[in-house]
Amino acid sequence: MYDRSKPTIVNYGNMRRTKQEAEQTRQALLDAAEVVFLERGVSQATLEAIARAAGLTRGAIYWHFRDKTELYAAMLERVRLPLERVLEEVRAQPNSDPINVIEQMCLAALDRVVQDAQLRRVYTIVLHRCERDMGNPDWRDAELAGRRQAARVFLDCFHEAARRGRLRPSLTPELAVAALESYFTGLVYVWLLEPQRIDLATEAPELIRLFMRGFLNEDGDAAGGH
16 A cells, blocks of 8 residues: 655656657658658558567557657658757858848758768658658658648748748749749659769759749849849
8 A cells, every 4th residue: 555654756867767768769760761761661561560670569659659650740840940040040040031041951951861871871762762652641741741831931931031022922821832842842752763863062052042943033133133
């Protein structure tokens, strides 16, 4: 029987260690998922194979993730680009121009793709190893979460560009975001498939700048001094 007269002793050291161990297990499962998804493709990857690659049991997966879809979503979340922070840093520069801000965010994202091996693996999985089940909205929603986050950031910049007269009058900020997303995704898709075709590390600035010029109002471009 529990004796209320005696104080309860909580070993916070053990609690912290247990929490750390649980997080280490979660990260190990995500690392293993990247490897198995990359090798087999998402549809052919099994939870058993992922657990085995991590040196764990399938029960460990179910402790942290409901199913493969949730595991896939967590893998995407782990490498999501911090565009809001990048936006704040670029905007902090004196006389920041919204078009230049968009270019700098795109270049920062492409630089991370080039430099970050983990991000390249995940993008390769998403663009080249994921056989999408269109009847399962969970797969779509896992990817759209990141896309919507990026779209909100860029939409804000395009609205500011339109307010300043920098955007073509016939082009809405929403359409500009859709065009930029399509171009950026296509550029990364091609580079991951055939990296020898594009030297992304050195040619990205010109590729982004050339594309962005198609958005510009000529009068606004001259006025903006870009």
